């Protein structure tokens with residue numbers, strides 16, 4: 001695994017998220033209580049852009065059909081709904097994050 005510099009620690013305040021492109025992947029970087037977490041940025045159901053999703057603590061809600069993921073682990077917490085029927089989303093990939101000398105690195 002290789003750690004790649006993504007942003008500066010000061011670029012992302014508590015409760016904020018940002019989408020970064022690392023090694024050809026779109027990754028969502030989130031600051032929850034001043035700890036940084038990284039997951040895939042697209043929902044595993046139909047590719048909803050999680051950067052546009054609502055962040056509730058460590059949970060992010062997909063803007064398309066409402067599936068909920070825990071950004072700390074990438075785990076699916078609750079399936080969303082499409083026409084009142086539950087969708088089938090899977091867990092997100094999550095990536096290790098390392099802070100060093102004021103920079104945020106993501107392990108790929």
Ligand code: FES
Pocket residue numbers: 043044045046047048062063064065066067080081087089
């Ligand atoms: S695209 Fe995210 S729940 Fe459907």
